[in-house]
Amino acid sequence: MRRPATLASLAAELGVSRTTVSNAYNRPDQLSPELRRRVLETARRLGYPGPDPVARSLRTRKAGAVGLLLTENLSYAFRDTHALTFLEGLALACEDAGQGLLMVPANPEREDVAAVHRAGVDGFVVYSVPDDDPHLAAVLERPVPTVVCDQPELDTVDRVGIDDQLAITHLARHLLDLGHRRIGVVCMRLARDRNDGFVSLDRQQAAHFHVQRARLAGLAATFSAAGVDWTQVPVVERFDHTTASGESAAAQILDRDPGITALICTSDILALGALTEARRRGLRVPHDLTVTGFDGIPEADRAGLTTVRQPVLEKGRAAGKLLFDTHEHSRPRTVTLATELVVGTTATVPRGQDDRWFGP
Amino acid sequence: MRRPATLASLAAELGVSRTTVSNAYNRPDQLSPELRRRVLETARRLGYPGPDPVARSLRTRKAGAVGLLLTENLSYAFRDTHALTFLEGLALACEDAGQGLLMVPANPEREDVAAVHRAGVDGFVVYSVPDDDPHLAAVLERPVPTVVCDQPELDTVDRVGIDDQLAITHLARHLLDLGHRRIGVVCMRLARDRNDGFVSLDRQQAAHFHVQRARLAGLAATFSAAGVDWTQVPVVERFDHTTASGESAAAQILDRDPGITALICTSDILALGALTEARRRGLRVPHDLTVTGFDGIPEADRAGLTTVRQPVLEKGRAAGKLLFDTHEHSRPRTVTLATELVVGTTATVPRGQDDRWFGP
């Protein structure tokens, strides 16, 4: 496991210059085939493993890899459908470009940004971290191109995302058209601190996760415009993004306000949990309770969830493409992908309004 | 995005040595708090982003990351349950060690090994690649510690795995005990070339994927010992690891040999496909046809599959631990994890033998 030989020692052994040995590996056309053969053979004999990648990176200023920063523990990324799909898209772009993908271990608990500083990469992709995350700050300080995804726009970096506010506005209008006025909302974590429970207006507006803030803002604006008093709408937050969270959050809202006719969840995972809780309570969806999600994951499709579909794989791929596309351009660039309202079977007119609504 | 300042220019600006600036970042106790404050403030003023990670890696000979080599396209890793679980385990170990995880883009189609050479990592984990894979060879040439998983033992590197042959022997004996003598086998790819169809004895024995070879060998040995003529056992291979492959492979075997009483699949994914195909043909499992898998993925559990459970997450974690554990030891080390025969509801006595078997 030692590194016995270097390019220099090889050159000395062969009686040629270091440049020539380097060329044997990187520019075969720059030396005679015969000499190249000798170089490679001697390399084999001395156990020289070829040019050291780190030294090469230092000299060429290219690492051949992009760093990925996630808000969660590394291992979490491999459990979350949504994150996985994004990663798959990003990986596709990396493959095309022949670039490696370095997953940076950014423990959200500790504020240890050393891992960001140590990452030898040509660029970063930052996926859905809170806007006050110290790891994000550390990335932004690094003098490499960066693409953020599902983040607010920043002056200095490219961005990929959807128009969360617009997308959920369509959903909200759909529910309003159906006649819903008494609603509850289940959302994902809004900040780095855990707050499993009802969310104050302040916290909603100060949310550090762009995506959640935008969705709540879209809901608030749309329902307010329709005459719903948003301050009276129960909004429950869950730190962990699991179906279990969706269940308990739905329970919390239904306990406090059994009169609501629709439960709007800001993710499909949460919505699937809400469905489970509704079933447990003997509420028929959608007849007794309308439930909606957001994301358009396959499981939601199977469950017939009314939701908003977003192209997650495309987001990953677009992020990679932005990073690898080094054409002239004026930064920052923004790619906003299209979303689609998916009308499933979990939303209908509120109970008791069937006739009134469609009547004369 | 330029890198305007370096440690040297900072030092010049401040009128101190480069060492002192370096210490301000890496050894705060080596200089007075006052000077350190000045250094960091000047750094901010000049836009110095802190020591360059690549240069640091060159000097310290530490990259702070491990490379991961997979047999598949990068993006595939994010789609396969089994690979994901392994990755999750590996990621856990990486987190604990504060190391990054670099996914090396090793396209199995092209023989382009450059990505392996360019990877600035402190070690490699190689997961289930064929033993003649050029990327594997390239990794072995690199002077860094390496752990292989689901591979045959190699002289120079550590290994993590299970005893595939022993594990499937237990399964085979279970089926023999139930009375099965006429069986068919569905296996995953055995080499780098695509061969979707029946597998010759030669190809079975020359398989380049250790795991598959060991499992086939275990089956051959066990059934032969019980008097079954292995040369007459239909073995069908599928290149793609999908349930669709399982379906078509099962069909291929059942078409050729409708008389078999058990279909042994070397993975749960394939077995789940086989179940689908059996259902399509109106065969009741296990009454008309016994189907078994291997791996113990959650979906198999849900389907009640009779299978062998292996600790995939643990494999990943163990691989990481081996890599990070730098204690004195004599290489190569081997970690062999335990497996467990899971008796589900998809295997029973062969049709027509019910009485004979349990009778007097």
Next chain:
DNA sequence: TGTAAAGACCGTAACGGTACAGAACCATTT
């Protein structure tokens, strides 16, 4: 035969840091 072009190889100067040994300074101790 002269001259340009091409081919093969080389020397030097970075790339941006950290390790290590030691120097300068000051306050205590002997």
Next chain:
DNA sequence: AAATGGTTCTGTACCGTTACGGTCTTTACA
């Protein structure tokens, strides 16, 4: 007054490579 020890800072020697701008030799062609 000399020795001791701790703190703070410095100088030099690398880490292993590639970029760049040469030189020298050979070949091609008029």
